[in-house]
Amino acid sequence: MLDKDLYLIVPILIEQPTWGGSYIPKLKGITREPLLSGIRIGQSYELAGVSRVIPCSQFFAMSRPDEQGSYVAPPVYEVHLRRSRESQLSDTAIPSLPLHDLLVQHPIEILGKSIARRFGTSMPALIKYTQALGNSFQLHVKETEESTTHWLSKPETWFFLEPGSITLGVKPGCNWQAYEKACREIATGMELLSKHAMKGSLTPVQARGEADRMVLAHNPWQFVNCLRVDSGTIIDPSAGGIHHSWEEDANCPLGNILYEVQRDRSDSVSTIRSFDKGKFNPDGSVRSVQIDDYFKYIDRSEDANSPKNLMGQAQLIRKDTGGRVSKLFETAYYRSDMIFLSDRMAPWLEHTDESFHHIFVKEGAIQIGIEGSDKTVGVREGWSVFVPAQVGAYHLRGHGGTKAEVIKTYIPKS
Incomplete structure (x- = not known):
């Protein structure tokens, strides 16, 4: 007992x-x-x-x-x-x-x-308080796709506590072939730069400079919806198959400050990345990306990629003299x-x-x-x-x- x-x-x-x-x-x-x-x-x-x-x-x-x-x-x-x-x-x-x-x-x-x-x-449930100054282009598979892959779905919802900068969904009319090519060429280039950085034939500063120039040339952001969001905004990509990322933005010096609720599943089994912003680990290595699976499991429909269908605000549901309650978000989980x-x-x-x-x-x-x-x-x-x-x-x-x-x-x- x-x-x-x-x-x-x-x-x-x-x-x-x-x-x-x-x-x-x-x-x-x-x-x-x-x-x-x-x-x-x-x-x-x-x-x-x-x-x-x-x-x-x-x-x-x-x-x-x-x-x-x-x-x-x-x-x-x-x-x-x-x-x-x-x-x-x-x-x-x-x-x-x-x-x-x-x-x-x-x-x-x-x-x-x-x-x-x-x-x-x-x-x-997994609940996180997050300060993110940029992270990878990524998605999670839909729950209905779990039976066909080793990836697990990971419904998640964000509540912004400060103004933020994100990418959410792919632009209408996206050239998918060009988008995938950009991600692949950056990934190949980052692996090569990483080898040079780890061997010492490039200094960390030189490797980062080369990476920045390569990323700028390919510009993956041209293919996705880039948005600034206000404090209090709710983002709900919980259905899965939705491209998303948190961005670095001079107009949001704190980065992205948000309260996340999601299924308690580790990134290693649920997060599929296509582009890691040209970043190196402290030892010069780079994080792996899963470009094949990203483009296999992304939802390409226009409705699924429309930011307005993925954003919301709190809704007042109860009020009395002691206070009030607003519903932020709800999923099956x-x-x-x-x-x-x-x-x-x-x-x-x-x-x-x-x-x-x-x-x-x-x-x-x-x-x-x-x-x-x-x-x-x-x-x-x-x-x-x-x-x-x-x-x-x-x-x-x-x-x-x-x-x-x-x-x-x-x-x-x-």
């Missing part, structure tokens, strides 16, 4: 030497942490099958409540270094446990009965809502309704507690709480009666 409890998510901060930044550590208030010195963070895994969690009931014994009566969750995180492929916890004194262990031992209590029946002991908590002290009541809930504090700080309990946990901006399905009713309020915004993600009933 598993006791009812809430769990603080230990976020996994992913180093991205070529396209990360400092936005995520600033949001979480951990920029001065020694572990993060000199590191560019590209993503924070806010929920994944490999997440670690801290039972919030631990805080009740380890600390005293603050002036608002809440036990404030400590900032515990994990850093994953790309170059060494090592991970390190920021604080080993606070016990944490793998979420996977809870899923294996208590799948129904954690996920919910119908979700456990559907996904077994696997976490179906996940749904996310934005909850705006007012500055009233009255709690906002939620119910898990046979699915776990993931609560991310987008702005402000909150107090969260299980209904019927007199203990609440204080959660700061940029941090996440996992609410198991068995919890049932729980309540939220802005910390100390202040306004706050949270994103709630769960698995909709099939």
Whole structure:
């Protein structure tokens, strides 16, 4: 029997030497942490099958409540270094446990009965907070194509938190033969430059200069829709077969700041790349691209490639004196809502309704507690709480009666 409890998510901060930044550590208030010195963070895994969690009931014994009566969750995180492929916890004194262990031992209590029946002991959702200063041209296959290939589908949806720059879909009337030729010639050229860079016959600066000139000459961007998007824009390529990328743009100096929800499937089995922007790894090597499969599985229909069919905005679905809720997006695998908590002290009541809930504090700080309990946990901006399905009713309020915004993600009933 598993006791009812809430769990603080230990976020996994992913180093991205070529396209990360400092936005995520600033949001979480951990920029001065020694572990993060000199590191560019590209993503924070806010929920994944490999997440670690801290039972919030631990805080009740380890600390005293603050002036608002809440036990404030400590900032515990994990850093994953790309170059060494090592991970390190920021604080080993606070016990944490793998979420996977809870899923294996208590799948129904954690996920919910119908979700456990559907996904077994696997976490179906992957939630990331991302700062991306450019990434590859890529796509994911459609779910209906999984039976004909080794690739797995990966539905994903993005919610932009700052203005961004992207490519989305292929232009109408695209010359597919010319597009494929451009990608192939760049890939061949990058392999040759990589060999010279790794042998030392070209310096890193020389190799990058040659790569930039080659990419500019072939210009793959001429074949795809290049867009600037506003904060609050929702992009939904979850159907699969849709070309997409995040871009570098002088008008968006932060890069692309977004909240991603997707199926928890690794890039190695789900992401098909055609063009990696002429980038080198620190050792001079280049990432592999899958041009044959990219052009085999891309949806070439005009409707599928129209950006207006892939973009949306939040929709207000509930409003009362305690706050309001807007639906952000929904697929067969996940749904996310934005909850705006007012500055009233009255709690906002939620119910898990046979699915776990993931609560991310987008702005402000909150107090969260299980209904019927007199203990609440204080959660700061940029941090996440996992609410198991068995919890049932729980309540939220802005910390100390202040306004706050949270994103709630769960698995909709099939």
